[in-house]
Amino acid sequence: MEEKLKIYTYPDAVLRITTEPVENIDGDIQKLIDGMGETMYGAPGIGLAANQVGEKKRILVYDLTPKDEARNLSVIINPEIVLAEGDIIHEESCLSVIDFAAEIKRHAKIKVRGVNRDGDPVDIEAEGLLAVCLQHEIDHLNGTLFIDHISSIKRALYKKKLTKMLKKA
Numbered sequence: 001m002e003e004k005l006k007i008y009t010y011p012d013a014v015l016r017i018t019t020e021p022v023e024n025i026d027g028d029i030q031k032l033i034d035g036m037g038e039t040m041y042g043a044p045g046i047g048l049a050a051n052q053v054g055e056k057k058r059i060l061v062y063d064l065t066p067k068d069e070a071r072n073l074s075v076i077i078n079p080e081i082v083l084a085e086g087d088i089i090h091e092e093s094c095l096s097v098i099d100f101a102a103e104i105k106r107h108a109k110i111k112v113r114g115v116n117r118d119g120d121p122v123d124i125e126a127e128g129l130l131a132v133c134l135q136h137e138i139d140h141l142n143g144t145l146f147i148d149h150i151s152s153i154k155r156a157l158y159k160k161k162l163t164k165m166l167k168k169a
């Protein structure tokens, strides 16, 4: 079992980088994926992007399996959205944005293309919570946070709240 990794939180600059495609899925990448899985489960969360743990790599992991069922870690390397349609509004939160949730509008149905950890191509058709989760994680890999999708007034309020919280800590 891999050790948990540090989760970087807003406003850390690593959350604003554009991650780079993985060209060679070597042992280090496998180790990173396992570490990301442990970190996500430990948090707990349903998805995690590599730059949330400080790695500039285009990798995301997720698991929407109910907590009382066996874990089923899914990995997409170099994911890209190749189809998107409809709208869905869903409340989102993020392991990198402490103590905040907001309703965000996303595409209701998407198709994501990438490769799995064995290097095999995958096409994932997603709707509902999975579509929301994948769009949220792919946003991360492009340096975007869910709070970028809320109004500037709400974002300013969150920044104020966060500054207060950080002062107390």
Ligand SMILES: [Zn+2]
Binding pocket: 093, 094, 095, 096, 136, 140
């Ligand atoms: Zn997130």
